[in-house]
Amino acid sequence: MTDGDxxxxxxxxxxxxxxxxxxxxxxxxxxxxxxxxxxxxxSGSEEWPVVxxxxxxxxxxxxxxxxxxxxxxxxxxxxxxxxxELEKTRYRENMRCKTNPWKVDPEDDLxxxxxxxxRLVAIENRSPKARREGAEAILxxxxxxxxxxxxxxxxxxxHKMARVVVTFGFSRLLNAAKIxxxxxxxxxxxxxxxxxxxIGHTELLRKLAKIxxxxxxxxxxxxLDSILIGWVINTLGLPPFIYGxxxxxxxxxxxxxxxxxxxxxxxxxxxxxLTYLQTLRTYSNIAVRNGSHSLFFPGGTRSRSGKLESTxxxxxxxxxxxxxxxxxxxxxxxxxxxxxxVPLVINYNFVLEAPSLIRNYLRIKGQERxxxxxxxxxxxxxxxxxxxxxxxxxxxxxxxxxxxxDLFGNYVNEExxxxxKKGNYINTRDYFTNHGIITEDHQREEEYTxxxxxxxxxxxxxxxxxxxxxxxAFTAFRxxxxxxxxxxFYSFFRIPVKEVEIPYEEFRETFDRVRDGVIDLFNEGxxxxxxxxxxxxxxxxxxxxxxxxxxxxxxxxxxxxQGNIITQDLNNLYYYHNRMDxxxxxxxx
Amino acid sequence: MNLKNTSEQYVGVxxxxxxxxxxxxxxxxxxxxxxxxxxxxxxxxxxxxRMSGKQRLLDNVIPVHDLERIAHECExxxxxxxxxxxxxxxxxxxxxxxxxxxxxxGTKGLLVNDDNWFxxxxxxxxxxxxxxxxxxxxxxxxxxxxxxxxxxLAKELADNQPAATVVASHFDEVIQEGQRLLRNDRFxxxxxxxxxxxxxxxxxxxxxxxxxxALHGLGFGENARALLISRGLVEMIYLGKMxxxxxxxxxxxAGLGDLVATSSSPLSRNFTLGKRLAEGERFLDxxxxxxxxxxGVNTVRIMKHxxxxxxxxxxxxxxxxxxxxDDLSIQDALRFLMKSPFNVDISFM
Numbered sequence: 046m047t048d049g050d051x052x053x054x055x056x057x058x059x060x061x062x063x064x065x066x067x068x069x070x071x072x073x074x075x076x077x078x079x080x081x082x083x084x085x086x087x088s089g090s091e092e093w094p095v096v097x098x099x100x101x102x103x104x105x106x107x108x109x110x111x112x113x114x115x116x117x118x119x120x121x122x123x124x125x126x127x128x129x130e131l132e133k134t135r136y137r138e139n140m141r142c143k144t145n146p147w148k149v150d151p152e153d154d155l156x157x158x159x160x161x162x163x164r165l166v167a168i169e170n171r172s173p174k175a176r177r178e179g180a181e182a183i184l185x186x187x188x189x190x191x192x193x194x195x196x197x198x199x200x201x202x203x204h205k206m207a208r209v210v211v212t213f214g215f216s217r218l219l220n221a222a223k224i225x226x227x228x229x230x231x232x233x234x235x236x237x238x239x240x241x242x243x244i245g246h247t248e249l250l251r252k253l254a255k256i257x258x259x260x261x262x263x264x265x266x267x268x269l270d271s272i273l274i275g276w277v278i279n280t281l282g283l284p285p286f287i288y289g290x291x292x293x294x295x296x297x298x299x300x301x302x303x304x305x306x307x308x309x310x311x312x313x314x315x316x317x318x319l320t321y322l323q324t325l326r327t328y329s330n331i332a333v334r335n336g337s338h339s340l341f342f343p344g345g346t347r348s349r350s351g352k353l354e355s356t357x358x359x360x361x362x363x364x365x366x367x368x369x370x371x372x373x374x375x376x377x378x379x380x381x382x383x384x385x386x387v388p389l390v391i392n393y394n395f396v397l398e399a400p401s402l403i404r405n406y407l408r409i410k411g412q413e414r415x416x417x418x419x420x421x422x423x424x425x426x427x428x429x430x431x432x433x434x435x436x437x438x439x440x441x442x443x444x445x446x447x448x449x450x451d452l453f454g455n456y457v458n459e460e461x462x463x464x465x466k467k468g469n470y471i472n473t474r475d476y477f478t479n480h481g482i483i484t485e486d487h488q489r490e491e492e493y494t495x496x497x498x499x500x501x502x503x504x505x506x507x508x509x510x511x512x513x514x515x516x517x518a519f520t521a522f523r524x525x526x527x528x529x530x531x532x533x534f535y536s537f538f539r540i541p542v543k544e545v546e547i548p549y550e551e552f553r554e555t556f557d558r559v560r561d562g563v564i565d566l567f568n569e570g571x572x573x574x575x576x577x578x579x580x581x582x583x584x585x586x587x588x589x590x591x592x593x594x595x596x597x598x599x600x601x602x603x604x605x606x607q608g609n610i611i612t613q614d615l616n617n618l619y620y621y622h623n624r625m626d627x628x629x630x631x632x633x634x
Numbered sequence: 635m636n637l638k639n640t641s642e643q644y645v646g647v648x649x650x651x652x653x654x655x656x657x658x659x660x661x662x663x664x665x666x667x668x669x670x671x672x673x674x675x676x677x678x679x680x681x682x683x684r685m686s687g688k689q690r691l692l693d694n695v696i697p698v699h700d701l702e703r704i705a706h707e708c709e710x711x712x713x714x715x716x717x718x719x720x721x722x723x724x725x726x727x728x729x730x731x732x733x734x735x736x737x738x739x740g741t742k743g744l745l746v747n748d749d750n751w752f753x754x755x756x757x758x759x760x761x762x763x764x765x766x767x768x769x770x771x772x773x774x775x776x777x778x779x780x781x782x783x784x785x786x787l788a789k790e791l792a793d794n795q796p797a798a799t800v801v802a803s804h805f806d807e808v809i810q811e812g813q814r815l816l817r818n819d820r821f822x823x824x825x826x827x828x829x830x831x832x833x834x835x836x837x838x839x840x841x842x843x844x845x846x847x848a849l850h851g852l853g854f855g856e857n858a859r860a861l862l863i864s865r866g867l868v869e870m871i872y873l874g875k876m877x878x879x880x881x882x883x884x885x886x887x888a889g890l891g892d893l894v895a896t897s898s899s900p901l902s903r904n905f906t907l908g909k910r911l912a913e914g915e916r917f918l919d920x921x922x923x924x925x926x927x928x929x930g931v932n933t934v935r936i937m938k939h940x941x942x943x944x945x946x947x948x949x950x951x952x953x954x955x956x957x958x959x960d961d962l963s964i965q966d967a968l969r970f971l972m973k974s975p976f977n978v979d980i981s982f983m
Contacts (some may be wrong), residue, residue: 453733453777455775465774465775467728469729469775471732471733471775472732472733473733475732475733475734476733476734476777478734479709479734479807480643480709481734486806486807488805488806488807489778489805489806489807492777492804492805493777495804496777
């Protein structure tokens with residue numbers, strides 16, 4: 046915390062801290078300044094890269110089409126392999142249309158793929174040259190179709206509207222709920238920033254966004270993440286970021302509206318063919334190259350298990366590295382040529398989809414050994430209900446913004462210069478050169494991508510802000526598991542919940558040890574923690590129990606009449622416990 | 635860059651020990667080489683006599699005493715210095731290195747993150763173990779890192795006898811550059827992408843080589859050696875697995891190949907150490923008189939503590955540890971090893 050962010054030293058002496066119990070803190074905990082106002086870094090929306098891109102939509106899509114087409118031709122140089130690729134794509138797309146159609150799919154989908162089929166048949170017996178030409182024409186059409194489907198539909202007016210809905214609407218709701226009078230709906234006492242707390246290297250992020258292109262890489266736990274991050278980006282005075290959102294989300298009209306207005310482009314996970322993936326990659330690559338700040342969820346999908354991401358999808362990250370090389374190669378010495386990675390971790394006390402996610406996770410992991418109930422579907426109404434509960438009941442979200450880095454995991458200073466561990470300046474162009482010349486080496490860039498993924502995972506764990514709710518869930522689940530360690534993992538989930546009651550005193554003792562372990566990790570800079578973790582032991586436990594998965598029908602943790610710790614749903618408890626996985630805290634149980 | 639013409643590029647070799655010199659001479663058949671020695675008088679001596687130890691330097695080899703010059707003039711550098719000096723050397727070199735440098739090291743040794751780990755109680759985990767590639771990664775901005783491994787007895791290389799080596803790296807370009815520079819009619823170069831595994835092969839085989847030297851010194855023959863080599867390979871594989879490495883590299887040139895070479899040759903320093911122990915010399919006296927470092931000694935110390943921490947059995951390593959530091963006689967050590975109840979031949983495949 047040296048970059049002048051809004052950090053205030055925690056004065057431990059004055060704080061309600063039981064010094065005899067609490068381990069010594071060797072660095073200050075960052076306190077959240079909820080009143081901080083950030084001015085927009087660009088004066089008008091016409092300067093936003095995403096707006097410039099939207100205005101130039103046609104040229105942009107043409108660029109995507111041409112580059113993808115060129116690359117695909119290189120990847121399948123022979124006429125037979127190209128035709129084989131098209132055949133495969135055509136077959137899978139036909140199957141998708143028949144077995145897994147979605148509301149958002151275009152109406153002519155099946156017709157289009159049937160026409161591809163007949164055209165492939167028509168060129169079958171031609172000369173090699175004619176077949177190649179025919180196949181390329183078909184390929185081109187498919188690329189055009191995909192590129193147009195992927196392209197976002199950003200409209201500044203929609204963006205403004207969505208922003209008003211989010212900030213205005215929600216803060217009205219919040220004030221009404223907090224002050225408990227209907228008249229309070231017009232008061233301004235509480236803002237979203239009280240609810241969603243932004244912490245970390247915000248000033249550095251703002252500075253970097255002016256001098257280069259930001260690729261923000263957040264953890265992904267909930268469908269709400271993208272809306273939430275959209276709000277964070279706006280609050281920090283940054284222009285909108287573009288990002289790939291799952292096409293399935295566009296099935297829900299509420300989400301579709303937000304997505305479009307936040308600069309989303311569409312990613313269809315059903316389409317796994319080469320042509321689609323290449324077009325998608327090219328889209329993101331060109332956007333980043335053109336200076337559009339971007340948001341990649343590097344975990345790919347929401348974390349099913351509730352664990353912090355430990356393996357990342359390399360595809361999109363790789364496009365950032367490729368874009369950086371192209372920028373250097375074009376000698377684009379202009380102000381936006383450098384790309385910065387900014388990790389971001391969102392901490393929830395409650396994840397709406399937790400029950401269905403964890404069930405899904407256990408089913409995949411345990412296969413038939415695990416009995417599965419009907420899967421729940423996330424609907425717009427459910428989300429509205431959640432939002433209402435979220436704003437009317439007390440549950441905070443914190444968003445930790447990591448320190449900006451270059452694509453090779455080196456931290457950067459406020460001028461955007463990369464620094465090595467000893468603080469020496471690094472010219473990042475050198476990562477792409479041989480004998481002073483920039484060379485295109487895909488294998489090298491794949492390796493860089495793997496290295497970057499490792500660094501991002503490390504940063505996630507470092508800026509992860511431990512809440513009491515995560516820690517009670519971790520402690521309780523591990524203790525319950527230990528009580529029944531003769532059972533295998535899946536049998537454990539089937540035992541009646543009344544058999545896993547933990548006497549409060551025992552829980553309290555263990556929790557104390559685990560908390561000390563977290564403080565050790567915090568002191569070593571391996572994790573971040575919320576200030577409320579340092580208050581009196583019984584109070585921390587209380588805060589944790591009240592908040593963990595608070596809106597679920599079956600609560601992960603409760604106190605019973607005797608004051609002992611019980612659960613109503615082991616799956617949910619496991620999900621919230623997983624948040625603290627990977628820190629080796631189990632040794633304190 | 636300052637050097638546009640690639641044919642004018644030098645390749646650097648850091649360390650003028652017997653292996654470093656041999657590598658410099660192999661490289662010199664293809665390109666100009668800057669050969670660095672730590673001591674000024676060694677550089678002067680090499681320049682004057684054109685000899686390094688018992689090896690004659692090829693004309694293309696230029697002895698230098700300037701790490702900065704190496705970094706500025708060479709994009710590809712081969713650091714080949716004993717592990718105990720490796721970190722210090724890399725720290726001196728580090729300020730001059732850039733992300734475009736390619737470093738291919740040839741040091742078959744091991745370090746621990748904390749230099750004083752032994753004094754601090756000796757509790758170490760797999761994360762604390764540093765092969766030389768990790769030292770380079772930790773101390774510099776260089777990312778294109780590789781290693782050399784395989785049966786490369788320096789004297790035989792110097793005599794231009796047929797041999798092969800392995801260049802391992804996560805980067806294809808590093809492997810290709812290594813192959814391009816080193817390969818000749820009498821020297822075959824294989825590539826491998828499992829760099830950590832390949833490094834560990836070279837490191838762990840030194841332990842077995844010491845034991846092989848001891849067997850030889852006691853006057854035992856081929857049956858005993860074959861027994862040791864095959865059991866030794868199993869131990870290497872288990873220790874490798876403990877450190878998160880696949881079995882594959884151990885069965886190749888850098889593993890089995892190197893193990894057979896060093897366990898059979900008086901040219902190997904580690905083998906010589908074992909032989910002299912068996913002939914009745916005291917451990918500390920031998921250590922004082924060795925001209926070049928026997929890496930196996932340090933490796934025994936590190937691996938013994940690591941195996942203990944993970945509750946793994948590594949009988950050969952443990953027994954050698956007792957010989958070095960607990961005054962167990964080599965005869966008793968051998969008797970102990972022969973009595974060890976290992977009735978499963980192979981269980982790792």
